[in-house]
Amino acid sequence: MAHITIFVTGSIAAYKTVYLLRQLQKDGHQVRVAMTSAATKFVGVDTFASLTHQPVLTNLFDQNDGKIGHIELADWTDLAIVAPASADVIAKMANGIADDAVTSTLLAVHAPTIVVPAMNSHMWEKDATQRNLRLLKTDGYLVMDPAFGQLAEGYAGKGRFPEPNVIAQFVEKQLDSQEGPLAGRKILVTAGGTLEYIDPVRFIGNRSSGKMGLAIAKAALMMGANVTLIAGTMSVPVPENSRLQTIRVRTTEEMLEQVDQQFADCDALVMAAAIADFKPQQMADEKIKKHAGENTWTLHLSTTPDILKRMGEKKQSQLVIGFAAETQDLLTNAQHKLASKHADMIVANDVAKAGSGFGVDTNQVTILQPHQEPDAWPLLSKDAVAQRLMRLVVKELSK
Template identity: 55%
Template sequence: MAKIAVYMTGGIALYKGIEVIRSLEKDGHQVRVAMTTSATKLIAPATLHALTHEPVLTTLWGQSNSPVPHIELADWSDFAIVLPATANIIGKMANGIANDAVSTTLLATAAPKIVIPAMNTHMWENPAVQRNIAQLKQDGVRIIEPATGVLAEGYEGKGRLPEPNEIINQLRLIINGLDRSLLSGKHLLITAGGTREAIDPVRFIGNRSSGKMGIAIAEAAAYAGAHVELILGQITVPQPVNKQIKIYRVESTEEMQAMVTKLFSASNILIMAAAVADFRPVQIAGQKIKKQPGQEELGLQLVKTTDILKTTAAKKRSDQFVVGFAAETDSLLQNANKKLESKNADLIIANSVAGNDSAFGSDLDQVTILQLGASPIKWPKMTKKEVATKLIQLLATKIK
């Protein structure tokens, strides 16, 4: 895992940085913090010290066992994150100014830098700030764009610090080494979540899919430059907010099939991460089914749903690549190989949904990659975000 230095400056959105630091630590990274004098007026350094169990750098003088603390922190870092980045620190970084602990340490840092701006919309739109942002990009600094919304001043505009979960999602992709141009110009069609098959207006047949895996893949693909169309069934997590991800909501397997059919021809890659129902009721009751006096059983007649993966893969062109998932409770590789052979998929991602190892709803997953004519490749257990990043890197090698 990485050694990450977080540089906190005096923006009012500073409080969001605490949650980002906690998430980085939960991901297993080692985090240290440096603060400007203005930042210490908003959050006490003792808070960050308690959170990271590391000393907080606030001055160039007399605060560390190291004779040159800012160089020690700069050399220690695998990544440097500026959060929030005020117009002041952006200007200093763009022009090589080093007049406090934060700006001096950043100037001495050779590690990749990630800047997350937050300021008033008029400041953000100021030509001087935009020149400085352009210079940082030219210097190889990654910029996570500010969000649009209600500002501290009470009116709307671009300049808000993105929400912590959005920041951490982008940081994970950067830290995991995903190239922003890897899928530039490519179209990915992805399904995620579970389908529901109605029994009556109240009840349905469903499954425990959360949608985490498919959404993580969509976010990774968008970060890698792809245009993503994401078909969502029922999910238990927030749907992604990204201008490169277009979302379609469906409920039943047949609705998902219709949407996949409509969108498939424009895609380079189809990833069927959704957990679709294999059967649906023959008839849907028009009103809620009521228990009758003395009734002990209720029979449902079910009929097979359309096999979306098989039906769609049968129509793929030579320039299209189709990925399916095999979620199994037993005989994982045997069942997944049958799926690979019978459904004309190019690649199957096999994972277990049995007992305590179930991937449903979990942040972790352990998958095996199956391809025709190749030995299975078992990936180690990792977060679904990491699986998504690794999958996108693999798929980039499969298409021209």
């Protein structure tokens, strides 16, 4: 399931986008909509709002729960579809013009973007339009050819909006595509928390939901990678994908074993899991009972294996990325972790800060790399953090 935003522009074919939206929803995706002023002349805003149960972005100055509307929508988006894409908006996208809500959001989107042109055949054939489309393709946009058929003007020609089911099939193909900047790469991701058992019914654990690790796995898949997800305890479902292998573990020892087995042939390891740092020195065979008169109980702990450090010491050409969830002295502790674990990158976040860390859908992180100044990112959705992180992975692997 992906977060898909449809950008509707000023073309008579805008009414067909309603059917595309419904098909994408049937395929299990969450869909939101942004519209140009011209698009609202063909389809009412309320139509899309009713179908998505979300506000439709039409105004550059709209806000969503106090957030800047077009930036919030751009960060939310896993896949953007400009459908129908008018010649006007194609020209603006090709030249980086951002003069309304749609073009400004598209300029801020870092997710894959599909452009579905729809216009009169004379406009389609114009040198300027074809030049703009070549620019978009060069910039990495995915452009669908329009269909040949009856146009609004009453004659046949190329420029007709493809049937919604054809577009939906194209979308699914791209979501499961092995093309992209990480095509052919294997990304190893850990997610969720590990448990250390005290007795058969009690354990030491943490509040990790697995959302950040899963977002990283999804971002890597969207960029064409083959992903192995080693998942501890998670409160979010893991989607099915032909390029995703999911391995379930419970304890830190089990996670170490699986990471060690998968590490040799991976290109990058992203340790987003919240590893339990301590475990009981001995697990009781039976449930420990309370006894009258005993008001205290001493539990002896020992440290668990340091998976990040072991992989950092073991790496050959692999990129090793760790997370540092801290409640104090964020940069000091993260810098120490970067050096002591032999990591190539640390993603540091203050889990005591509102909106960041366990259980929420947002994160505010700082990226640390050897011999570079810390790079503090703003508060973003975890999906947006994952997409930006994977772009860094692409950059580092290309070296």
